[in-house]
Amino acid sequence: MVRIAICDDEKEAVTLHEEIIKDSLQSCGIGYEITTYTYSNNLLSDITEDGFFYDLLMLDIEMPGITGMELSKKIKPFLPNIKVVFITSHMEYAIDAFELSIFRYVPKNDLEKRLKIAVADAAKLIELEAGKEYIIQAAGRMEKIPYRDIFYIQRDGGKNSAIHSNVGASKVRKSLQQVYEELAAPDIIFKK
Numbered sequence: 001m002v003r004i005a006i007c008d009d010e011k012e013a014v015t016l017h018e019e020i021i022k023d024s025l026q027s028c029g030i031g032y033e034i035t036t037y038t039y040s041n042n043l044l045s046d047i048t049e050d051g052f053f054y055d056l057l058m059l060d061i062e063m064p065g066i067t068g069m070e071l072s073k074k075i076k077p078f079l080p081n082i083k084v085v086f087i088t089s090h091m092e093y094a095i096d097a098f099e100l101s102i103f104r105y106v107p108k109n110d111l112e113k114r115l116k117i118a119v120a121d122a123a124k125l126i127e128l129e130a131g132k133e134y135i136i137q138a139a140g141r142m143e144k145i146p147y148r149d150i151f152y153i154q155r156d157g158g159k160n161s162a163i164h165s166n167v168g169a170s171k172v173r174k175s176l177q178q179v180y181e182e183l184a185a186p187d188i189i190f191k192k
Contacts, residue, residue, distance in 0.1 A: 001031040002123045003053060007043045007071070008060035008087070014038060017058055017087060017115065024116040030123045040066040047078050053142045054082060055126045056103075056119075061088040072102065080167055081133070081144045083122045087115065134163060134183060136172050143170055153179055 004021060008014045014036045025032045035054070037043040040063045046052040057075070059068035066074070072084050083103040104118040129146055136143045149165040156162040159175045172179060 001033055002055050002126050004032055004034045004056045004058065004119075005037060005043055005052075005054045006034060006058040007037040007040055007063070007068070008058075009038055009040075009063040010060075011038055013060065013087075016111070020112060020115045021058070021119050024119045025123055028120050028123065030120075030127060032123070040064075040068070040071050044071055044074055047075050051141060054079065056083045056085065056122050058085050058087055058115075058119075061086050061090055078141050079144075081129075081146060083126065085115075085118050085122065087111070134179075136163075136170055145170060147183070153183075 002025070006014050006017050006021070008017065018034055018036060021034060022032070035046075035052075037046075040059075043057075044066060047054070057072070059071060061068040063071075068086055068088070072086075075082065085104045085106055086102055087106045087108060089108040103122050104114075106114045106118050132148070133144045133146045134150070136145070145163055145165050145167075149167070151164045151166070153161055153163050153176065155176045156171055159173070161172050161174055161176050161179045162169045163172060163179070174182075
């Protein structure tokens with residue numbers, strides 16, 4: 001199941017995006033859960049304060065309060081592997097958007113076709129990656145670390161472990177043995 005959040009300050013746009021996304025995922029046979037927002041601050045709060053988890057964000061770039069680009073930057077530390085699709089009529093932001101490592105940029109003037117394709121591609125990638133990641137859940141945050149990004153795992157004093165990946169070290173309150181058993185991935189190196 002793909003968890004999706006849609007955020008646009010225009011209620012009609014949110015409804016349209018939701019319809020297109022549902023149609024796209026139903027035709028692909030992919031399960032989904034969609035949450036909609038018309039205030040970027042509410043989405044940010046749900047993720048950063050309440051620990052909500054999403055696989056895919058559909059964001060308008062120009063919104064009052066926090067823009068889609070600012071929102072993406074603020075959410076990445078909490079959901080580093082999230083896929084982000086920007087939906088906008090402002091093509092001049094495309095270069096800046098790609099610097100944020102977004103998944104796709106969809107212009108509103110070709111919404112129906114491009115959004116369907118972007119959502120299907122993102123959902124297929126998310127499903128492909130599902131189950132091939134280690135999930136750390138701690139105090140208001142959830143972190144997914146894809147197996148392919150893990151360099152090694154080492155004991156970090158007592159019954160704690162540190163997972164070293166391409167984004168740095170992530171600490172988990174589990175013994176090295178527990179992490180080893182949960183991963184069941186023989187090609188990852190464990191250090192005592």
